Amino acid sequence: MQIGEVKRVRLGIFPTPLVELRRLSRELGGPRIFVKRDDLSGLGLGGNKVRKLEYALAEARELGATAIITAGGVQSNHCRLTTAAANLLGMKTYLILVGEEPELATGNLLVDKLLGAEEIHFLPGEVYEKRELVEQKVEQLSQRLSAAGEVPYFIPNGCRLLHGALGYAGCVREAVSQLHEMNLAPGWFVTACGTAGTQLGLLVGSLLYCGGQAKVLGISISRPKDYLRERLENGLGEALEFLGLAGKVPQPEITVYDEYVGEGYGVPTPAMREAVELLARLEGLILDPVYTGKAMAGLIDLIRQGRFGPDEVVVFVHTGGVPGLFADRQMAYFQ
Ligand SMILES: Cc1ncc(COP(=O)(O)O)c(C=O)c1O
Numbered sequence: 001m002q003i004g005e006v007k008r009v010r011l012g013i014f015p016t017p018l019v020e021l022r023r024l025s026r027e028l029g030g031p032r033i034f035v036k037r038d039d040l041s042g043l044g045l046g047g048n049k050v051r052k053l054e055y056a057l058a059e060a061r062e063l064g065a066t067a068i069i070t071a072g073g074v075q076s077n078h079c080r081l082t083t084a085a086a087n088l089l090g091m092k093t094y095l096i097l098v099g100e101e102p103e104l105a106t107g108n109l110l111v112d113k114l115l116g117a118e119e120i121h122f123l124p125g126e127v128y129e130k131r132e133l134v135e136q137k138v139e140q141l142s143q144r145l146s147a148a149g150e151v152p153y154f155i156p157n158g159c160r161l162l163h164g165a166l167g168y169a170g171c172v173r174e175a176v177s178q179l180h181e182m183n184l185a186p187g188w189f190v191t192a193c194g195t196a197g198t199q200l201g202l203l204v205g206s207l208l209y210c211g212g213q214a215k216v217l218g219i220s221i222s223r224p225k226d227y228l229r230e231r232l233e234n235g236l237g238e239a240l241e242f243l244g245l246a247g248k249v250p251q252p253e254i255t256v257y258d259e260y261v262g263e264g265y266g267v268p269t270p271a272m273r274e275a276v277e278l279l280a281r282l283e284g285l286i287l288d289p290v291y292t293g294k295a296m297a298g299l300i301d302l303i304r305q306g307r308f309g310p311d312e313v314v315v316f317v318h319t320g321g322v323p324g325l326f327a328d329r330q331m332a333y334f335q
Helices: 022-028 049-062 077-088 107-115 131-147 161-180 197-209 225-242 270-283 292-304 322-326 328-333
Strands: 018-020 032-037 067-073 092-098 119-123 152-155 188-193 215-220 255-257 313-318
Touching: 018 161, 022 032, 022 270, 022 292, 032 161, 049 077, 049 152, 049 161, 067 077, 067 131, 077 092, 077 107, 077 322, 092 107, 092 131, 107 322, 119 131, 131 152, 161 197, 161 225, 161 313, 188 197, 188 292, 197 215, 197 225, 215 225, 215 292, 225 255, 270 292, 292 313, 322 328
Parallel strands: 032 313, 067 092, 067 152, 092 119, 188 215, 188 313, 215 255
Antiparallel strands: 018 032
16 A cells, blocks of 8 residues: 555644754754654654554544543553543543652653553553553453443553554655655664664655665663564564565665663663753753654764764754653753
8 A cells, every 4th residue: 555545644744843952963063963853743742653643643533533542651652642642532531651750740750640541441551561551451451431421542562563653754755755845865863762763764764765875873761672673573564564565675774773772671871961061051952761762873873983974964852851850860860
């Protein structure tokens, strides 16, 4: 199927701006760095999930869904944006949040509450270790909702890889056309990598809209690179099959760095802090501490290592997440 034929609901405001970070380039001695402002994707304080949800919720609507069930950490950007998107389509949202319920709702959780998620269930534990319990809870909720006459639709944390592939291929299409206006072409895309859907979409987009010429670097914010590389290989196979391109396009290089995670998911690192402060002070650009701060720390380090030529065009995808800056742990770190 051609990408333009896949059902999609409009949720965000696209294209998002593409802005050159001239002062950062000067500070680091090149390359040319652009930021693709997907933090301004227009819904529920913005972020990368909006592009993915346009495909996920189109599928949900096709299936007649009335209730969306999804899961993530207590400070999940994905859960915030899923709730906002479901509101727009008149569907209810049921959230399963892994972690203790805090006394004070801050950051994303505060926004989930403002958005009026129908039910929020907390599962104490660590985000990446509770898969089975989350699955059981999803099953229980689905059965209860179905029995009550609702049509539940489950969206996994970060959305299905295929929906990430479709959404972020669209991001490349936009960036290519925005750079074309400046007589430029993207040499690199750099993104934070969590569930890998965004990176997968950038890889697919590079194949579709740049003949595979734009390279894609993923900076892991939690998982080991071998795990993510395998996930990307499988996801790429599935996406190319879906688009009828299997065997018709070159195999792209899959590059993921896990050197910038630090002690774990959401745990602040000094390099993240340096990156967040540098971008704020040079460019007035606010990054988040969990995803884009660590990804930018990776990009800065790779630039310092001489990974890019001085005139190469690097597009850093600002995947959002800024509400996470206003979660207790992160606010305390930045005092
Ligand atoms: C702000 C932000 N940036 C990046 C990511 C990572 O994106 P992906 O899960 O597609 O790898 C996420 C979600 O996990 C996110 O919330």
